[in-house]
Amino acid sequence: MLTRKIFLAAVAATVAIAASPYAASAQDKSITVFAAASMKNALDDVDAAYTKQSGVKVVASYDASSALMKQIEGGAPADVFVSADLKWMDYGSQKKLIKDDTRINLLGNKLVLIAPKDSKIDNVNIGPGFDLAKLAGDGRIATGDVKAVPVGIYAEAALRKLGVWSAVEPKMAMTANVRAALVLVARGEAPLGIVYSTDAKVEPGVKVVGVFPDDSHDPIIYPVAATVNAKPDATSYLAFLRTQAAKAIFESYGFAVLVKPTS
Numbered sequence: 001m002l003t004r005k006i007f008l009a010a011v012a013a014t015v016a017i018a019a020s021p022y023a024a025s026a027q028d029k030s031i032t033v034f035a036a037a038s039m040k041n042a043l044d045d046v047d048a049a050y051t052k053q054s055g056v057k058v059v060a061s062y063d064a065s066s067a068l069m070k071q072i073e074g075g076a077p078a079d080v081f082v083s084a085d086l087k088w089m090d091y092g093s094q095k096k097l098i099k100d101d102t103r104i105n106l107l108g109n110k111l112v113l114i115a116p117k118d119s120k121i122d123n124v125n126i127g128p129g130f131d132l133a134k135l136a137g138d139g140r141i142a143t144g145d146v147k148a149v150p151v152g153i154y155a156e157a158a159l160r161k162l163g164v165w166s167a168v169e170p171k172m173a174m175t176a177n178v179r180a181a182l183v184l185v186a187r188g189e190a191p192l193g194i195v196y197s198t199d200a201k202v203e204p205g206v207k208v209v210g211v212f213p214d215d216s217h218d219p220i221i222y223p224v225a226a227t228v229n230a231k232p233d234a235t236s237y238l239a240f241l242r243t244q245a246a247k248a249i250f251e252s253y254g255f256a257v258l259v260k261p262t263s
Helices: 002-027 037-054 065-073 086-094 132-136 150-161 165-171 178-186 197-202 233-240 244-252
Strands: 030-036 057-063 080-082 104-109 111-116 141-144 172-175 192-196 206-211 220-226
Touching (some): 030 037, 030 065, 030 233, 037 178, 037 197, 037 244, 065 080, 065 086, 080 233, 111 178, 132 165, 141 178, 150 165, 150 192, 178 192, 178 206, 192 197, 197 206, 220 233
Parallel strands (some): 030 080, 141 172, 141 192
Antiparallel strands (some): 080 220, 104 220, 111 206
């Protein structure tokens, strides 16, 4: 009886080994996308539409563009990278981590000042010398880490251009990514925050109280590209991002689409 059990176990193991290449090929029908945290809601919808059309599953990982690119540099298996600024895509290019011939500037965004939904702060006229420090009172101003996270880099540039950085720097609450800053404001843990307009649009706990002038910082551009180790399906995914269907989804979330739709 024992011998028969051993035989059956051996047969089962052989079947499992024989089946494994087929299981692997089925699992290969997926791609991994590393994307800026601010893209989560919109890109989740775009990815679902792509999967429905192609049958290819998209596994998305969202964080600050800086953190994601450092992970790719460290060997993380990403097929596509979407950055919230040109700097981190340029870094990937310099390090030969992306396929330059697949790179396009896909989306645009705006930088806004937010407050909790029930805040008395409203209609802030953002211009040279505006008193943001006084507006924050004893509280903090949440945004991404100004040394690495794109939204923080844009925020510092704008505040410097407007001449208020030295006054507000001690009040800055710097977070790991833009969505973390959004949460601080939504929870009322920070009376003000600097995020993208698309973030404010998807969070009912905050309101936009001011918009930063476009000329106060570099244009907010989201480039996208395949990585050097990308699976073949990354090509069809990048093509889908340029379709009319994807454009409609991105625009519904408040992004500006910078490329002309291909279909």
